[in-house]
Amino acid sequence: MALDALLQRCRAWKHRHLLGTKDLSPNDISLVLDVADELGALKDAAPLKGKRLFNFFVEPSTRTKTSFSLAARRLGADVVDFSPASSSLTKGESLKDTARTIESMGVAFTAIRHSASGAPAFLSRLVESSVVNAGDGTNEHPTQALLDLFTMRQRLGKITGLRVALVGDITHSRVARSNLWALQKLKNRVTLVGPSTLVPKDLDAPVSHDFDRALRENDVVMMLRLQLERMQAGLFPSTSEYVRFFGLTRERLATLRNGTIIMHPGPMNRGLEISGEAADSNRSVILNQVANGVAVRAAVLLLLSQVNG
């Protein structure tokens, strides 16, 4: 598809910011995935030439930050990187002033990663650029969910009518929330699986504590990262007990339904929520997820640029 035709399609997009999948319609989601698909055919086009992406990562990140940089460069945009430790945030400059300071030098997109839920929503009310939520606290990580959907569509041929288990620490997972909202909008059956101390009962989704059953009954098993701070906070007694009930071990890998795929947003704790055998098996699409991140984020930037041009 030629660039003009693709840009024509992008006009259906109406959002100035991407704060969460909560705000997206099923059509919006399909549009992102379609544009991501079609970008593959556009090798030399640079539709975002002269625009800048501000990679405002106040929390550490390996894959998301790199992925946003590559996505922006792929469309011809420049990238302004940010490193909190060497910034004036350490001198007490506020989030608002930092964002506006960089923005005044000319920025079209601000991709923000922050430990506080709601930081991107807050910023979106103050800045001129398009804000992309690159992960905020325990709220959302919308581009992760979009690349997960892209990967499911690629591997399973559809993103509706699937049975998906989100497994692990749902309470503290922004990836779980973004996936839950998006998957539910697209009429998939999502089950939250994990210990009762780490799965909120208030999320309007069925909860299960039987991981073995979930492995037999789902098309997608998405493992979430377990943070060891949760053990110190008394939410589960030991890593070994956690693995006993909710770890995707080699033994459990063998019980997986035919065709079921294993996902993980990373970073993984090998040997904890997921065994090395499961992570590296032919059921695992974990590296596909990472690879697809670039195309999906490029699609998001392109769509936003059509609204906030």
Add this chain to the structure above:
Amino acid sequence: MILIKNAKPFDVLLDGGKIKKTGKITEKADQVIDAKGLVVVPGLIDMHVHFREPGREDKETIASGSAAAVAGGFTSVAVMANSGRVCDDAVGVVYVNVKSKEAGGANVFAVGAVTKGLKGEELAELGKMSDAGAVAFSDDGMAITNAELMRRALEYSKMFGKPILAHCEDTSLTKGFVMNEGKVSAKLGLRGYPNAAEAAMAARDCYLAALTGGHVHICHLSAKETVDVVRQAKKQGIHVTAEAAPHHLMLTDESLAAYESKYKMNPPLRTREDVDAVL
């Protein structure tokens, strides 16, 4: 003479700053204020304000706070002890009284701290503060987590006939909270403060009031369970009173859906069910 006309429920005639007459008034006055659509009320009392002076005059002073009170129709306020220099001795109480007279706005009454420095460790000099004019005692803002200390505070303050105003929050259940715990917090990924943390502490304080015969006043209750606790305690003849703040009578945690931090407070905005129970 100043005449306030057309107010509900009646007109008011003022002479030299004092009310001369109320009712339907036809007399002439030097100045007439048309109060159509407005309501005449007696001077209101806010028994729970924070003025921050002495010590944090950059935030609020006794003069600016009492002027604000008057502007809102409040002629008397009771100021909490957690100013920059904590009001935990007679000097603090006298300071509030002197500054309040100087300011000439609302009557400002001092609430003394229950514990020295609001640290929740040792009783402050409740007797001396009472003599100096403190109207009640409270560590408001900080919960008194030590039950033995709360028991002694209720027992001791009873001697002076003054209540302990209790900020009921089991802080082991509320670490890092920014809003009510429930459907909205789960959706927003924000740390919640469950109703149980307020109600459990209120229940403890009611039983301690029963044990000691002291007077406990539950500050700014927000949870429907706390309403039940107070209702049950009253039925049992326990000396308990309670207050609610206007926002807990009107707003719910749905207000936080777009991460508007102006709706963040302690105790947090609760659900519609709680609002209905508190009303």
